[in-house]
Amino acid sequence: MVPAELRYTKSHEWAKMDGGTVTVGITAFAAEQLGDVVFLELPAVGESVKAETPFGVVESVKAAVDLNCPVGGEIVESNENLTGNLELLGKDPFGSAWMIKVKTAGDADFKNLMSAEEYEKFLEEEGEH
Amino acid sequence: MSELRRTVLYDRHVAGGGKIVDFAGWEMPLQYAGGIVAEHLATRKRAGLFDVSHMGRFVFTGKGATRFLQHVLTNNAEALDVGQAQYTMIPNPAGGAVDDAYLYRFVEGEYLLVVNAANRQKDRDHFAEHLAGFDNVEMADKSEDVAMISLQGPLAGEILTGVIDSGTLPEPMRNELGAVVINGVEARIARTGYTGEPVCFELFIESKAAPAIWDLLIERGAEPVGLGARDTLRLEAAMPLYGHELGLDPDGRGIPIFSCPLARFAVSLSPLKGDFIGIEALTRQHEAFKRILADDYSLIADLPRRIVPVAVAGRGVARPPAKVFVGKKHVGFVTSGTAVPCWEVEGEGLAGRITDEKAMRSVCLAMLDSDLREGDRLEIEIRGRMTEAVIVPFHLRSEAPPFARAILFDHSLAVHEGPRHRGPAKARDLLEKTLENTIWRQRECINLIPSEQTASPMTRLLSVMDPAFRYAEHKPLKAFYDADVFYYQGTGFIEVVESLLEDELREFLGCEAVETRAVSGQMANAIVFSAMVDYINRADRKVQPRRLGCVMNNHIIRGGHLSSQPMGALRDFVAHDPRTERPAVVNFPVLPENPYKIDVPACRELLGRYRPELIIFGKSVVLHPEPVAEIRAFVDEMGVNTVIMYDMAHVLGLVGPNFQEPFADGADIVTGSTHKTFFGTQRGIVASNYAEADERYHLWEAVQRRTFPGSVSNHHLGTLVGLLMAAYEMNHFKDEYQPKVIANAKALAGALKRCGMDVAGDADVGYTQTHQVIVHVGYSRGPEFARRLEDNNIIVNYQAAPNEEGFTAAGSLRLGVAEMTRFGMAEGDFETVAQFIADVVINDKSVKAEVKSFRGGFTDLGFCFAGDEFDGIMEKLHGLI
Structure with missing residues (x-):
C-alpha cells in the first residue's frame, strides 16, 4: 500500500503538494530495490530543476540511480538530515526521508503524475515482467 | 525465463528470503533479507555461507592429465602434491586470460578445475579444442553432480568442526585439502575462498546431499550470503573478477595477465613446466613487470597498465568504467568499485577490539598506467566531477586470523610518547623505570615463559665486567697445527675462559667439540646451515655454491622453531x-x-623418498624427547647421507639421563640457546661429535669458519664469562635441578587438569616430559588470556596449536617451569600456581595481590654457588662497576 495522498512517477519518486511547494522523495519500493544505500547527492537550495530530469543521485552498494524530479521549479529546501542518515530511506521513505522541496509555478506537472491507485497498478504490471 | 538454471540449493535460497536474479544464466540469490552490507559484515565477524554451485567444475583424469594441464593453465600443475590446490589462469596465446580458475588435487590421478559460471561453456570448448592434441587425458564436466558450498569467516572452522562425523579439517594453511564425513556423506574440503578471510573453506559435496549439509551449517550459525556481498568481499580483498580485472578492458583490448598482482603466484615460468599457451607473451610481460618494479619503464609497452587497489578519498562511489586522471592526463579506469562496509575497531594492534559499529568506505580496483606508484594521488571522474583518490597497497589484510582486517588509507597508529625529560632527568627516568621493571619481574611476577631464565648473581655480575667491552677475534691456522691465533692483545683471559667453557660444555653434552662464539640460538642454527652449504660444496669452489637439496624439520605449526624454517634462518x-x-x-x-x-614409522618412508641432506630435530613447543635414535637407525640402514642436527634450545639444560642424551642417541650436531632451561646468559652454542680423524670433521671446521669470520666479529665477551659460570653451576647442580624441573612440569600439568583446564599431551606420561606445559584456552583466545594473566602478574605466552591458522588465532598458552623451579618452587607450589591460572582463566578472578605475595616467598635463586667465601670477591667486583 502506498500513501493515497501522494502522487508518483514511473521512476518511483513520490510528490506531495503543499500550497505552491512540492515535497519529493522515493517510494518504499524504490528504497527496497536499492538495498543498502551508501551515498546520496541532493541539489543546493536555489538551483532550478525541470520536470522528468535528474535532480540528484542515490547510490547503493549495487548501483548508482538518478533521482528524477516530478515537477519543475526552484529548490527551496534540501534534506540535509537525510544525507547523514541514509538508513531513513529504508525506515521512513514517505516521511522523514523526503529529499527536496520545490517551489513550482503551477500544478500542471503535478497533475501529470500517477495517483496512488495508478502507481500500485503500475507496480503490479512491472512485477509481471 | 525457463532457460535459466538453478542449483540444487535454489529452494533454500527462496525459502531463506533470497532476492533471486539472473546471473550468467543461473537463478541465484543476489542477497537475502538482511542485505549486502549485513551479509558482508556477517562474513567478516562470524561466518558467511555461499552457494557457488553455479561455477563450472571439470575433472581431468588419465596419465596425460598433468601434461595437458601444464599446457592449458599458467600455473605449475606438476607442483601440486595430493592434498593441495592452486590459483591459476587459463591463458590465451596473447597472454590474456580466457578465464581464471582454481586447480585442486584431492586424490591421486585426478584434478578438479573450478572455473567461472559465465565462462563454463567457453572454457569447456577451449579445453576440448586443445584436448585433441593430447593422449591419455579425459575431461568430464561434473558441475551438475557435485555441489560447491563456501564457508568463510572467523567462526567457519568451529562451525565446520561441529558438523563433522569423522575426519579432521585440512591443515590450517591456505590451499590445503582434506576430506571429512558430514551427515553420512563424504565432503571434500579446501582451505580456499574468494573473500580474503583467513579462515576459509570450500566444500565439494555430492549434489543431492548438499541441501541437508547447507541446513546443518546454518543451524550451527553460518549465515547465507548472496552474490552481492560475494562481490564486495572479493573487491575488498582486491581479488580479480573475470570481466572486470581479467579478459577485455572497456576499450575491448585484452588485459595482460601480469596486470593482475596475483599473476606472480598464478604463472609459472619454470623450465620444468615446458611450453604452454601464451608462454612467449607471458615471459615478455614478466620481464616488463620485473623492470617496472625496479622503476625501469623500458619495456612498459608489454605491460602498459596494472590493476591496483584505490581508495576514494573524496565523496562519492567510483564504479567501472569511471576514468582516472593524474592532473589532466587520463591514466586509466576503474575496473570494480563500490562502497563496502567494515567493522570499527577500538584500540590498536592485537589488543584492538572489533566493535558492533560499522563504517562504509568507498574503494575500487583500477587499471592504471604502470608507472604509477602506491601513494600516488589520483582523480576519478564520477558523474562529470573529479573526486580525489589514492593508490593504496591493499584494502584488507588476512595475516592476523581469525579476522580479516580492513585497512583504511587514512589511518595512522597513535604516536608513542617518549619521556618529556631532558638530560639528567631523562637518565634518572630510565634508571627508575628499569628498577621498577626489575622488581616487578624478579620479585612480583610468576615467570612462566619457557624460553626464559634468570641468571645467578655471579653469572650476571661476570657478564658486565671488563670483557664486556673487549674484542677477541681468533681462528685456528693450519700453519700452526691449528693453534688459535688472536688478532688483538690483552685477550689472554678470554682465551682461557673460552677454552674452559668448551671443556665444561663438552662434559655436559658428552661430545667432542663445542663452538661457543654464537651470540644467540638462532645464530647458532644459521652457522650450521651456512657451514653445511660450505661443506657440501667443498669439491667445487669455482662455481656458485649449491644450497641444501632437501631438509627435514618440524613444521612451525607443530612446534618447529622459526630458526629452522625457510621463513627464518634456513631461508638462504x-x-x-x-x-x-x-x-x-x-x-x-x-x-x-x-x-x-x-x-616414527611414517618418517621411514619420507626419509627413503626425500633422502634429506640435513635433518633438524628440536622445537619451541616441546613436550617429549625427539626420536633421534630411531631416525639414526633408519638413515644408517637406508644409507641416507645426511647430517642429524638437534636444536636443543629449549631443553639444553635438561640434557642427560632425565631427558635425552642427544649424542648417545646419534645426533651429529647439537645447537642451542643457553638461557632457557640452561642457566646462562643469552647466547648460543654449536656442538658436534666429529673427531678430528672423521671425514665429517671438515664440516666442523666449516662451523668454526662460519662462526668467525662468518657470523661474528665481536662475540660479546661479557656474557661469555657469565656463561662459563652458568656452565659451572649446571654441571654442579644438574642432578638435582633436572629431575625437579620435569617433576614440577608434570605437577603443574596435572594440577591444571584437575582445575578443569584442557591440558595438551599424553596423560600417560603426565602430559609432559620437559619443562613445558601446553594448555588450550579456546580458539583465538590465547592472546586475551595471556594479557589477563599478565594483568595478574603471571607471565606466559600465547601459542597457536597445530590446528590453528596463526599466532593471532592462538588458542593455547605455553607455560614453562624452569625459572620458577630455580627460584625454589616445588611440586606443591606449582599446584598453587595452577589454581591462580585457573582462577584467572576459568573464574575470571583477580589474583594479582595473592600472586605478588606468593612470589615474594621465592626470590632467592637456587642451583648456584653462594656463601660467605664468595662475599668478599663479589663485593670487590661490584665496587669496580
Missing part, C-alpha cells in the same frame, strides 16, 4: 625444489592422537 641455505617451486623442506609427520610427537 635451502634450495628451491624445481618441481614444487618452493623451498625443498619436508616436515616430520606427527601422530594423529598427539601432534606434539613425531610419527
Whole structure:
C-alpha cells in the first residue's frame, strides 16, 4: 500500500503538494530495490530543476540511480538530515526521508503524475515482467 | 525465463528470503533479507555461507592429465602434491586470460578445475579444442553432480568442526585439502575462498546431499550470503573478477595477465613446466613487470597498465568504467568499485577490539598506467566531477586470523610518547623505570615463559665486567697445527675462559667439540646451515655454491622453531625444489592422537623418498624427547647421507639421563640457546661429535669458519664469562635441578587438569616430559588470556596449536617451569600456581595481590654457588662497576 495522498512517477519518486511547494522523495519500493544505500547527492537550495530530469543521485552498494524530479521549479529546501542518515530511506521513505522541496509555478506537472491507485497498478504490471 | 538454471540449493535460497536474479544464466540469490552490507559484515565477524554451485567444475583424469594441464593453465600443475590446490589462469596465446580458475588435487590421478559460471561453456570448448592434441587425458564436466558450498569467516572452522562425523579439517594453511564425513556423506574440503578471510573453506559435496549439509551449517550459525556481498568481499580483498580485472578492458583490448598482482603466484615460468599457451607473451610481460618494479619503464609497452587497489578519498562511489586522471592526463579506469562496509575497531594492534559499529568506505580496483606508484594521488571522474583518490597497497589484510582486517588509507597508529625529560632527568627516568621493571619481574611476577631464565648473581655480575667491552677475534691456522691465533692483545683471559667453557660444555653434552662464539640460538642454527652449504660444496669452489637439496624439520605449526624454517634462518641455505617451486623442506609427520610427537614409522618412508641432506630435530613447543635414535637407525640402514642436527634450545639444560642424551642417541650436531632451561646468559652454542680423524670433521671446521669470520666479529665477551659460570653451576647442580624441573612440569600439568583446564599431551606420561606445559584456552583466545594473566602478574605466552591458522588465532598458552623451579618452587607450589591460572582463566578472578605475595616467598635463586667465601670477591667486583 502506498500513501493515497501522494502522487508518483514511473521512476518511483513520490510528490506531495503543499500550497505552491512540492515535497519529493522515493517510494518504499524504490528504497527496497536499492538495498543498502551508501551515498546520496541532493541539489543546493536555489538551483532550478525541470520536470522528468535528474535532480540528484542515490547510490547503493549495487548501483548508482538518478533521482528524477516530478515537477519543475526552484529548490527551496534540501534534506540535509537525510544525507547523514541514509538508513531513513529504508525506515521512513514517505516521511522523514523526503529529499527536496520545490517551489513550482503551477500544478500542471503535478497533475501529470500517477495517483496512488495508478502507481500500485503500475507496480503490479512491472512485477509481471 | 525457463532457460535459466538453478542449483540444487535454489529452494533454500527462496525459502531463506533470497532476492533471486539472473546471473550468467543461473537463478541465484543476489542477497537475502538482511542485505549486502549485513551479509558482508556477517562474513567478516562470524561466518558467511555461499552457494557457488553455479561455477563450472571439470575433472581431468588419465596419465596425460598433468601434461595437458601444464599446457592449458599458467600455473605449475606438476607442483601440486595430493592434498593441495592452486590459483591459476587459463591463458590465451596473447597472454590474456580466457578465464581464471582454481586447480585442486584431492586424490591421486585426478584434478578438479573450478572455473567461472559465465565462462563454463567457453572454457569447456577451449579445453576440448586443445584436448585433441593430447593422449591419455579425459575431461568430464561434473558441475551438475557435485555441489560447491563456501564457508568463510572467523567462526567457519568451529562451525565446520561441529558438523563433522569423522575426519579432521585440512591443515590450517591456505590451499590445503582434506576430506571429512558430514551427515553420512563424504565432503571434500579446501582451505580456499574468494573473500580474503583467513579462515576459509570450500566444500565439494555430492549434489543431492548438499541441501541437508547447507541446513546443518546454518543451524550451527553460518549465515547465507548472496552474490552481492560475494562481490564486495572479493573487491575488498582486491581479488580479480573475470570481466572486470581479467579478459577485455572497456576499450575491448585484452588485459595482460601480469596486470593482475596475483599473476606472480598464478604463472609459472619454470623450465620444468615446458611450453604452454601464451608462454612467449607471458615471459615478455614478466620481464616488463620485473623492470617496472625496479622503476625501469623500458619495456612498459608489454605491460602498459596494472590493476591496483584505490581508495576514494573524496565523496562519492567510483564504479567501472569511471576514468582516472593524474592532473589532466587520463591514466586509466576503474575496473570494480563500490562502497563496502567494515567493522570499527577500538584500540590498536592485537589488543584492538572489533566493535558492533560499522563504517562504509568507498574503494575500487583500477587499471592504471604502470608507472604509477602506491601513494600516488589520483582523480576519478564520477558523474562529470573529479573526486580525489589514492593508490593504496591493499584494502584488507588476512595475516592476523581469525579476522580479516580492513585497512583504511587514512589511518595512522597513535604516536608513542617518549619521556618529556631532558638530560639528567631523562637518565634518572630510565634508571627508575628499569628498577621498577626489575622488581616487578624478579620479585612480583610468576615467570612462566619457557624460553626464559634468570641468571645467578655471579653469572650476571661476570657478564658486565671488563670483557664486556673487549674484542677477541681468533681462528685456528693450519700453519700452526691449528693453534688459535688472536688478532688483538690483552685477550689472554678470554682465551682461557673460552677454552674452559668448551671443556665444561663438552662434559655436559658428552661430545667432542663445542663452538661457543654464537651470540644467540638462532645464530647458532644459521652457522650450521651456512657451514653445511660450505661443506657440501667443498669439491667445487669455482662455481656458485649449491644450497641444501632437501631438509627435514618440524613444521612451525607443530612446534618447529622459526630458526629452522625457510621463513627464518634456513631461508638462504635451502634450495628451491624445481618441481614444487618452493623451498625443498619436508616436515616430520606427527601422530594423529598427539601432534606434539613425531610419527616414527611414517618418517621411514619420507626419509627413503626425500633422502634429506640435513635433518633438524628440536622445537619451541616441546613436550617429549625427539626420536633421534630411531631416525639414526633408519638413515644408517637406508644409507641416507645426511647430517642429524638437534636444536636443543629449549631443553639444553635438561640434557642427560632425565631427558635425552642427544649424542648417545646419534645426533651429529647439537645447537642451542643457553638461557632457557640452561642457566646462562643469552647466547648460543654449536656442538658436534666429529673427531678430528672423521671425514665429517671438515664440516666442523666449516662451523668454526662460519662462526668467525662468518657470523661474528665481536662475540660479546661479557656474557661469555657469565656463561662459563652458568656452565659451572649446571654441571654442579644438574642432578638435582633436572629431575625437579620435569617433576614440577608434570605437577603443574596435572594440577591444571584437575582445575578443569584442557591440558595438551599424553596423560600417560603426565602430559609432559620437559619443562613445558601446553594448555588450550579456546580458539583465538590465547592472546586475551595471556594479557589477563599478565594483568595478574603471571607471565606466559600465547601459542597457536597445530590446528590453528596463526599466532593471532592462538588458542593455547605455553607455560614453562624452569625459572620458577630455580627460584625454589616445588611440586606443591606449582599446584598453587595452577589454581591462580585457573582462577584467572576459568573464574575470571583477580589474583594479582595473592600472586605478588606468593612470589615474594621465592626470590632467592637456587642451583648456584653462594656463601660467605664468595662475599668478599663479589663485593670487590661490584665496587669496580
